Structures are given as C-alpha cells and as structure tokens.
Amino acid sequence: MPLVPVLTALIVAIAYFALGALSGALSHIETAAWTVWLASGLVFGLLLACDKRRWPAILVGAFLGAAVFDWSLSRPVSEAIGYGAIEVITAVAGAMLADKIGGHPLRLASPQDLVALLAGALVLSIIGALLATSWQYASGGLGMAVVFRVWTLGNVLGAVLVAPLIVAWAAFRPRRSGGLPMRTFLGGAIAFMLFVGCLQYLFSADVQARFHGSVGESLTYVPFVFFAIVALLWGVRGATLATVIGALLAIIHTVRGRGPFAGTEGFLGEAALEVQAYIFAISLTGLLIATLAATQRVAAARARDWQTRFEATIAAHRLLAYEWDPAGGALVVTGDAGPLLGVAPDKLGTLADWLARVAPADRDVVAARFGERGAAGGAGDTLRYSMQGPAGAPIVVSDEARAIVDHDGSLHRVVGIVRVIAAGAEAARA
C-alpha cells in the first residue's frame, strides 16, 4: 500500500478530530449550541488547495475523522458512519462548485476566487444542514429548524475561517529575497497586536461593567480598523491568520458569557448568533481587502510588464514616442531620451521644452508644423529637423506624427515617433 496516501489520510483524520474537539470546546455553554465547526473548513480547504490526485486520501481521512469523532460522543456506529458520509459529500460538493467558479487550485488572488470560496462554503453548509435535518427527521428527532440553523452557521463559519487559511498558506514558499519584507511585516505586526489587544479588551469582561450604556457594543467596530491594516500589509496569508486568532478569541469569551454580545439574550442562543455574524463580517472584510489588494498588485505587475516590453522595443529601435495635447499643451515623451537627446523625458513636459531643443534654424518650421497638427489633425506627416543631442551635439531626427481623433472627428491628441537619423559630424554636415 502506498505510504503517502495512507499518511495523508491519517494526518487528515487526526487533524479533523482535533479541530472537532476544539469546536466542541467552543460551543455555547448555556445552549450547548456549536458556534463554529472548524473541521468542515479543514476538509474543504484541503480539497481546494491540494492536487486532485490527493482528494481520495483526504476524503478517506475526513470520513474516518468525522466518524470517529461522532462515535466518541457516544453516538451509534450507524450514525457515526452517516455523519462521516455527510462530511465527505458536502466537502466534495462545495469544492467542486468552488473549482468551477475559481479554478483549481484556488489562489485567493481575485474577487472571483473569493466568490468561489464563499459559494463553496455556502453549498457545503446548506447541503450538510439539509442532510443532517433529514437524518434528524427520519430518526424522529425534534427541533429541525434549530438543527438546520446551527449546522449551517457553524459550518459556513468554519469554512470561511479555516479554508482560506489553508488555501493561502498552501501557496507559501520560503524565499531568499522577495515576498513580504521586514518593514512591511513589522507594520502589520503592530496592527495585528492592536487588533488582538482590542478584541481581548472588548471581549474579556462584562462590557456593562467595563463601559457605560451601549459603548461596549459600539466599540466592536474598532478592531476592524486594525484588522484592515493587517490585511493590507500582510496580504491574504496574514488576514486569514489574524481572522482565525481573532475569531477564536471572540468565540471563547462570548461562549463563556463575556464580551459585548453576551450581555442580553433576547432569545436563546442570541449571543452565539451575534458572535457568528461578527466573525463572519471580520473574515469577509479581511478576505475582501486582501484579495482586492492582490488584484491591484497583479494589475500593477501586468502594467509594469507591458511598459517594460514597450520601452524595450522602442529602445532597441532607438525611437522616442510622444503624445501631445494641443488643447492643454502637455507633452509626454516615452523612450530612452537620455542617450538619444541627452535629456530625461520628464524635462520635455511641454511643446516649448521640445522646441527649445530644436535647432534655431528649424525651430520656426517645426513650431509652425506643430501648430498645423494641433489645428487640423489630418492624416499625419513626417518632418525632418535638427535638434540638440547629447552633450549639445547636433542630431537630425525624423518626426512622424499622426492625429488621434475622437468619435465626432475632433482632434484629441497628436502622437509621434521620433527617430534619430544622423548624429555627430554627419548631423552637422546635414
């Protein structure tokens, strides 16, 4: 029997059991309702992050972990097996939907990935809740609505807490250089400590005693600020880690009757429901900020790549490109102007800057031609004239201009390509 799948299944089963036990410890003391079912997030996350060839081993581990855990609660073997089967079915259903939307493996690098994760978590939870409720009904149990609610909320919360953590950290590769630098890490670390400190302060005592009126409830928004900074600086990995730690803190205190949500119980289990909503909001906020920031980074990298390719091409051809706004007068020069003209492109911000480098003998002609280009647009033209090159040496350039017109034919910009066709002594003779 191959060792790796067996080991994988065994590790998953043990981890499942451990997270199940932890979830049990986090159940609401007064109602005994499970606030979060972390184990479902484990299986869901592993299916999203790992190669599909490893799915069978993961699912076997999940089945074993779930069945043994259920059996350890003194439930009949048939129920334990049924529970294990529900875990496998729901995890596969959720993962397949997430795969369809976000691809495989999931990377949490775009809003679409986030949608995939949430859709998978919802489907996983609802299917599981339906199956569990049906089982309960078939067994002659009562309180179907409560079972449905507890199962759905506990699972969806577990899935959005643990699965992103696994998905984000599965892509982690240690690096010699690159990645999150120390300065950014320290900034995030300060925000993280403030986030955890705030949560601890808010949730660790009776808010009525610590704060007056509804101040305690209002202050639950404060950790969001620090959490947002953590998500921005640390990215998806840091956000998911901070979410889990913050969630555990909030749940532990709440289920023990402390913190802003434990004060009054309008209905049985209200505190548990409120803390679930709070954690869901934190998790979603962190993931949203981190994935949007990742999307921005990817877009910036693509833009930089495009710019680099464009600049490499025109530099290899020893060309300059310009864009002139006849209405505003602004001139934008792109290309390696240093070696060609002896001046940085940002020193050529207006047509006047450009004309100042044109040889005096040609300046009037060039200015007039630009005037014509700006007034009429037209099909474009080519002009040759002398300019001041590097170190003041004369150069001769070919300036090919074209007009960009808008939808009604009005001139929008004049764009041109400038090629140096003679330099040094040859240009002087020309």
Place this chain on the structure above:
Amino acid sequence: MSETRAAPDAVFLIHGLGGTQYDLGSMHKRLKNAGFVTHSLTLPGHGTTPEDLASVRAEDWVDAVVGKYREIRDEHPRLHLMGMCMGALLAAVLAEKESHAKGNLVLLAPPVYIDGWATPWYRGLRPLLYHVPGLKHMKIEEEDPFGIKNEQLRAIVKAKFERGENFHYRWVPLECLRQVDRLRAIVMSRAAKIRCPTLVVHAREDELTSLRSANFLVEKIGGARARMVVLEDSYHMICVDNDREIVAKNVLEFFGAALPGATSALANDPRMTTEELAAAVAVIVSRLAEGDVAGLRELAIPDVAWVQPGHNRVAGAHAGKTFAAFAERFRQAGAPRFTAFGTPVFNRGVGLLPATLAATHDGRSLSSQGALLFAFHGGKLLEARWFADDVQQDDAFFGPPEAPDSGAAQLETAFEAATAASKMLTKAPDNTTLLDLYALFKQAGSGDASGERPGMMDVVGRAKFDAWTKRKGMPRDDAMRAYIALVEKLRAAE
C-alpha cells in the same frame, strides 16, 4: 610575439551562490580588454542542479577556491582576487587564509549580513529551521526583484528563468543557506586579518544585504587598506545592474588597469618592452599588407577599435561588434592594402609608422599616403588609427556613407531589435536552435570563427564554437537576415 613577453597579470573571479559567471556581468571581458588574464571556477554544487548544493559544505567551497588559487598563483607576476556575493565572502576567506599579498582584493556586494530591504520577515527563523529534521532540502526560492533594479534587465532575467536557462539557480536548499551562514561567520571572525589592499563595492539599495556589510568589512580590514564605493542606482547584482559601468571603472582603476583606447594606454604602463611592441607591430603590419583587417581581431582585445578618418562609407570609429562589419565593408571597397611602410617609432605602448593605403575598385585606384598608429597593452592591440594626409582623396574613393535609412542601416536596426527580442523569448528554444542563434549572431557580429576550439571538457563551448565555424564564409548581411528570420519564427511560435 607572446612568447617573448612577460606573463600578464591575472584576476581570479569567484561567482555567487547558485550563480555562474553571469553574476559578474561583462567583468571577464573588460578585464581581458585591460590586458588581464582571467581565471574562474565553477564552485562545488554549481553548474548542475540546485539539489547538488544540499551536500556541499562551506569548507568545500573554500577548498575549491584555495586549490584554484594555488594552481594559478605562480603563473602571474600579480594576481588579484575578485568575488561577487558569496564569491566575495570566499575571496575574503581566501585572502586571509593564504595571506594574499600578490595583488588586490575586490569584494562585490559581500553579504556579511543578510538584512537587505527585500529579505523576508522570517529570515530570522533560519537558524531554528536548520535544526528541524527533514528540512535540509527545503527549497528557498529567488523572486522579484532578482537583485536587479533596471526593469529591462529584470525582464530579461525573468525570461531566462522562465525559459529554464541554467545561468542561475531559481532556488537553493535550506542546507545551503546554512553553509552560507557558516561562511559569513568565518568572514566575520577573520576579516581583520586580511592584509591586502581591498575594495568593497556595495549598492545602497542592495535588497539582500545592507550597507552594514560593507561598513563592517572596511572597518575590520582597516581604512588604510580598505576602501568602499557605494552605488546609488543598483540592487544586489551590481555587475549587471544600472551601475555596472561605475563598478567596472572602479575595479579597473583599483587594479591599475589600462582602459581601451590609445589615450588611456599612453597614460598607463603598457606592460610591454619596446622590443615586444616592435614585434607586435610587425605582425600587425604583415596582416595589413595582405589586406587582412579582419584578422587583427586575433591579435587584439575583444573591443578593439579601428578609427578611419573622413566622411565616407568606411569612415568612423569601429569598435567591438561593429569592427567585423567595418572589416567586411573595407574588404569589399576594393580590397585595400597598406604598403610602403616607413620606419616606425615607438613610445609607451604606441607605435606610429608611415604607410600608403592602396586599392582598386571599379576601374578607380587609390594611393593614399598617411600614417598608422597602433596602441597596445599587455601584448594586445587596443586601437588602430589611420591618418590620411589627404582625407578628401579617401572620401572620393570610398564614396559617401550609407544613408541611415538605407537598407543596410535598416538591417542593422532590425538586427539589434531581433537581438533584444531574442532575450525576451518566453519559450526556451531547443539546443539546435540555440546553437543556430549563437552561430548566426557571432557570424554577424564577429565574422568568421577565430580562436582556439574549446577542449573536450567544455562540451557547451565546443558545440558553440563548432556551430559558429559551420557558418564560416557567410556574409555578414546574410547572417543578420538569417538571425532576424529565426528570431521572428521563434516569436511567432510563442
């Protein structure tokens, strides 16, 4: 010629971790241009696959450089040491261990501290991980910015990585970093015992190792012996990044080297006796008498320059890659030969002799009197200049220069663009295509293959040389066109 000359000075270059001689950019070529012999080695665990680094210890690297050093030490009157990144640490250890006093020491971006701005937040966990069983082979990857600030160069390096070119390992095993840390500790403990003049070159924005490393070394070695050059526009790979010219200039000056060009040669010790110079000029003259300008490359530095006066199709300063094109144009312009040589005069590496340039083309003949000037350094020709008494006569014979937008100029531009494009290919061509690209590039840039065929052990070098030799006789324009077509084909296939 070389048999009668004293052995030239040499530089021993040591590459960095996971790297090759690519780490040192064009330093080999520049040092050769300056008349130095260069020695290098491939450090243990390098040149194959990153996995091979897992079993290498710091002592293996030290033993390798010490062994090479002892092998070459007595071949040269002066032997300088130069290392890049981890190679700098090894050079420092070598200088201390061997009490190096036969030359200078150059340390390029020495990573005494791994504390640069792009080092990850978990860098401090390394020592803990070294003791975790099973992590010895953990891959530690290299990522953006790859030590390079220049965006264009970085794009080229990324493309090389994506093509899978073996110029630098993309990752190294964790165990290898442990050995680097051990090497860093050795350098820290022994740096104060380095006795030779030392130059430390370091970038202020080095993303891998901060200026603290350079400051540490200069302080330990002592201000009287060590000095530092701080670069303002580079990251870690200083020999290929924006400041590479500054690095080269400082290194060459530190080694007391001659820079290409007659003026520089006059200002520096030519490292040739007058007899050696006379013999060298005699060889050059015999080539020119046969009309073999292209053959001068065999006697010259890679960037040799020929300066031809006037305003005609062969006039101008033709150096490096353009030398071959000039030689070909010169040959086609009536196979000119230099004749009627007068008595030469010599002074500090420079020979000047009267001559006549004679040629016949399309029923017209040229007999232009003037003088030839040759600048030498260390037995190699740096520059040749023709001074015609009547430049207009040369202009009339050779005809006006080609218009910049002529077919030839367009071909040159297209060739340069294709050369740039070849470096941006995302798919690695197969070996046969790579050899074709190399052969066509060399034929277009340097003309027919010259020099010695690499030995049996240098399989890659030999294959490249053979591919180039197969193109012998191919006209430069044809080689450029074939190169452009091949690059276009490869780009279209992407």
